[in-house]
Amino acid sequence: MKDERIIASIDDGHHNGKGQLIGKGGDVTSFISPTLIMHGAYSSFGSASQNPDVAEFKTANADGQDEYFTVFQRLRYGEAEHMIDTQNQDYLLSEANRVFVHSMLHRMGLSGQKVELVTTLPIRRYFKKSGNLDQDYIDARNENLKKSVIPMNGDEPVEIVSVTQMPESFVSYLSLLIKYQNNKGQGRISIDSEYLNKDILILDFGGQTLDVGVVSRGQLQTKKCETFEGVGMLAVNELLADELRSYRKNLDRLELDNIISTGKFRPSKQSDAEHDVSNIVQSCINEVYTNGIEKIKARFPMHDFHLILGAGGPLVSISHLVKQLIPEIQIVEDPLMSNSNGGLKYLLKKKAKASDSEIA
Template structure:
């Protein structure tokens, strides 16, 4: 007897874990999970009001507490080289899977890595990819009461920017997006992914034949760098002693208001200036790889940073980076996760998402059905 694994796409980024775990044809909406990549080492005592699941976990002898909405909880910096294969990453991934209701289910999980980590000399970095798969195969247990953990049975790792291209190229039902297909048939299409730690650029070869390695790459100027700059300027301008928490800075980027001492203050000038300075850095990186981009059919802008910058400066913000055809992905912060979900559903072979059920399991299942009847 064979059993299908549940295909899941998860963008396990340095700032946020975004999970795509299905599509509702009735509403035309994808099912998402959104969890900040924030955890503290050890067991943190956070007083709760009402009953809540424990957010404390153990893996490989290490204990972590995942932060929920606790903006003032001191958390670990994810902007480290070994993050994709770390105990911290493994805990955050498993917490997010359980929290969206996938506990106990058998998964085919697709995750990603930035362009510069996924590729080595234009070929997939097999060693690092295998290390990440091995890391996420290790068990994570919850300390205390809560939902069961999901079962990661099989995995695939893809380049994050390429996943975002698949999101634009493939529809929810596996058919191709005609508009994107017509462009990629004639010209390369670039994807700029404004992530937490990194800014990724991937240039997809015509007819989706691969990636132009010399025109693709990664800069360590993700949105966390932008938020740090905004936080420093808010602290300085308003003569604050405390460092503005990241969650509050992110809110300020969306609203252009920052609250301290119980009062709202206009920070639109700080936010807009910092965003334009950041886009100047992004444009410089873009030019270093593809020049003016005149030979590109389009550039697709994705990532949580793209969503934040658009909220601060509007849809025309990315004209500062590329003057040609610009496509801002719908819900750009989820583009990678959606693309990974589509990869799992429509590109991975069905037999690779199928497992053999041992005869003893089948027999136990049959007895259970009889007892239930």
């Protein structure tokens, strides 16, 4: 285990995980992995060494007993039914989530490293409705992630020495407020004052939730924020799978993601012929998101804000609908990575030298 501490940020969503760190050359490096994890070792299907798309790990459960998990990058036929359901609030405190976060850190090249980690939480799991921190939940999540996870391929484990939780949507705001510049391998942090003196509404579209953050003059207004559960791409996937089930029953999440992004579907694997199902895709997206967005518009009048920001990976697929419903919205430059990027910059800023804003 190396003594140097690496700062890493992971937005470990219910749909996929997004990670960022500062690479050796000083640039921000991004990683993404689908949230596909199974109880047990892959040997129940075959040898993990013969499948480059899986990684096996073990960790201790609540009783102190070893528990094995397999993390997937893509699925083979019949494997989808064995995946752990990540579409629930308990997932973020589970052994499965712990293993998934550690697997992300290994994919980010941090095997054997000591890591200072920042991760994200939906606003209403970070704050209570009173606006106060849900400290018990935050502490439980931090302790869960810091527990040891052993890779079964012989790699050294990652040691998470500290965990910082950040509320989603607010970290997307921080991705704009905090600027990072790589100056010949030396990182410099600065603040973009354009985002300091405005009332800003942030809509963060996730896999399981739609988070609404309100920032006024640089401060998060915790009592005004909200999380809409079940308004995310996982719900779109479920609707789409149901619509297409008469053609094929074995549709895994990665194939559904591709259908959503392209609007194309192969009714039979025995043929390369594709059908245009873009109307079906759009109908599923409309059903999941329209009511949620209309509720937001009723609760948060758009004209009360200087700026409406949109963030989150689903915007890659649903931006057309969102812009129809909220013409004023401005989508951040990289909506998929905005939460992870804001978390990384936040922790880098905390580490920056106060005298010259350089990162040691």
